[in-house]
Amino acid sequence: MTTEPPPGSGGPPEEDPLRKQPPREPPQEPPQGPPPSSGQGRGGSPYDSPYDGEPPPPYSGGGGPYAGGGPYGGQGGDAYGGYPPDPLAGMAPLADSGKRTLARIIDMVLVYIVVALLVWAFRVDQYTVDADEIEFGKTFGREVITVVLYVAYDTILIARTGQTLGKKWFGMRVANLDDGSTPSVQTSLIRALVLWVPFAFCCACVWTAIAGGWSFFDKPYKQGLHDKAAKTVVVSTT
Numbered sequence: 001m002t003t004e005p006p007p008g009s010g011g012p013p014e015e016d017p018l019r020k021q022p023p024r025e026p027p028q029e030p031p032q033g034p035p036p037s038s039g040q041g042r043g044g045s046p047y048d049s050p051y052d053g054e055p056p057p058p059y060s061g062g063g064g065p066y067a068g069g070g071p072y073g074g075q076g077g078d079a080y081g082g083y084p085p086d087p088l089a090g091m092a093p094l095a096d097s098g099k100r101t102l103a104r105i106i107d108m109v110l111v112y113i114v115v116a117l118l119v120w121a122f123r124v125d126q127y128t129v130d131a132d133e134i135e136f137g138k139t140f141g142r143e144v145i146t147v148v149l150y151v152a153y154d155t156i157l158i159a160r161t162g163q164t165l166g167k168k169w170f171g172m173r174v175a176n177l178d179d180g181s182t183p184s185v186q187t188s189l190i191r192a193l194v195l196w197v198p199f200a201f202c203c204a205c206v207w208t209a210i211a212g213g214w215s216f217f218d219k220p221y222k223q224g225l226h227d228k229a230a231k232t233v234v235v236s237t238t
Contacts, residue, residue: 019181087221091180092235094222095172097215100234103166104212110165111153115146147200154192159185163237171238177221177231191230 088094119142157164162173162182174191176183183191198207211225218224221233 019179087177088233091175091233092237095170095234095236097213097222099170099172100167100215100224101212103164103170103172104208106166106169107153107164108150108208111150115142115149118145118149143200147196150196150200151189151192154195155185155188158183158188158191167234171236172234173237174227174232175235177233180235183230183232187230187232191226191232194229195224195226 122141122145154164158174159182161168162175167173174183174188175181176187195208195211198211199205203210213224215222215224215227215234218228221227223233227233
């Protein structure tokens, strides 16, 4: 009788190779000091062994106010518990905001080409012009196509690898702030909706500039407004 699991039962899910790893603790060294002595049999005085025959305990380095690294240490938290663990510990460096802007422009151009082709194919013109007046119409159809394509583009690619084409070309990826893993579909969708719904129906490039440009001033995680909503960061892969 075999003990192998039936086919298709599956095992534990594979770990995300990009998830940040917990810090390794240094190996413990044996205590250094003089051998135990009771002060008898060597002709010494009873004061030769001030610790009753036991060597002094090794210094652990954990008693000072700077122990544990504080907000800048790899393990987070100081001796008094005054700081929470640093979410960026063990994660790749944050991506440059300028490169993020260039990557976003590339993504916008690529998706806009597809939007323009679909609008032309379905004849969803934003406006028509005749000899006497400019008649605006069918804008809603164009906006729906725009938001669906932009949201789908960001959501699918970010949930798969954490990278849109622009981010991949500039060597960066989106990661969950808490553990550095690739965002789920739900997280990616939230991030995309916050970024692209106002862009399509209201403020166009103004909102994109505000949401994305927020990373230039945000500290310490360089998050855009869509990153804050989804609890993500953009990190370098190079």
